[in-house]
Amino acid sequence: xxxxxxxxxxxxxxxxxxxxxxxxxxxxxxxxxxxxxxxxxxxxxxxxxxxxxxxxxxxxxxxxxxxxxxxxxxxxxxxxxxxxxxxxxxxxxxxxxxxxxxxxxxxxxxxxxxxxxxxxxxxxxxxxxxxxxxxxxxxxxxxx
Numbered sequence: 001x002x003x004x005x006x007x008x009x010x011x012x013x014x015x016x017x018x019x020x021x022x023x024x025x026x027x028x029x030x031x032x033x034x035x036x037x038x039x040x041x042x043x044x045x046x047x048x049x050x051x052x053x054x055x056x057x058x059x060x061x062x063x064x065x066x067x068x069x070x071x072x073x074x075x076x077x078x079x080x081x082x083x084x085x086x087x088x089x090x091x092x093x094x095x096x097x098x099x100x101x102x103x104x105x106x107x108x109x110x111x112x113x114x115x116x117x118x119x120x121x122x123x124x125x126x127x128x129x130x131x132x133x134x135x136x137x138x139x140x141x142x143x144x
Contacts, residue, residue: 007045009106010056011126012073012093017143018086019051025083029076030054036075040068045103046110053122055110057098069093091144094126096133 014020021029026049033056034044042060049055060068073089080087098106109116116125123143130137 004062005059006062007098007100007103007106008056008058008060009096009098009110009129010058010069010072010093011053011095011129013053013090013122013126013143014051015088015090017052017090017122020084020087021049021051021054021080022083023051025080026051029080032079033072033076036072040071046107048110048113050113050117050122053126055113057103057106057110065095069095092142094129094133094135096129 030047030049033047033054037044037056037058037060040060040063042058044056044058046057047054056072073093077087077089120128127137127139127142
C-alpha cells in the first residue's frame with residue numbers, strides 16, 4: 001500500500017466573472033464544496049473567495065483530476081442555482097500543486113481574500129498566480 005496525498009490550490013470564477021456569489025449564502029457554498037471534496041475521498045483545508053470566484057485548498061488522493069473538477073464545479077453549480085438561478089462557473093480553472101512546507105502560506109493567502117481584493121482584482125490575481133506557477137496562457141482565451 002502506498003501512502004500519498006496531494007495538496008492543491010484550486011481557483012475558479014463565475015461565468016463572465018459576474019458577482020453571482022452572495023454573502024448571504026457564500027459560507028453554505030463553501031461547506032457544500034467541502035462536502036463534495038470529502039465525498040471524493042479528499043479533505044478541504046481552506047475555502048474562501050469573493051462574489052466572482054473561489055479558492056479551494058484541498059488534500060486529495062490520487063485521482064482523475066479533470067473528472068474531480070467536473071464533479072466539484074457541476075455539483076456546486078447545481079446547488080448554487082437554488083440561490084441564484086443565473087449561477088454558473090466559468091469553463092476554465094487554475095489548479096496548482098502545493099508542497100507541505102508552503103501549506104500554511106497558502107491557507108493564509110486564501111483566508112485573506114477579502115482584504116487582498118481591496119487592492120487587487122480577480123483578473124490581476126489569477127494572471128499573477130498563473131505567472132508565478134509558470135503556466136503559459138493567452139490573454140485572449142483566459143476568461144472563457
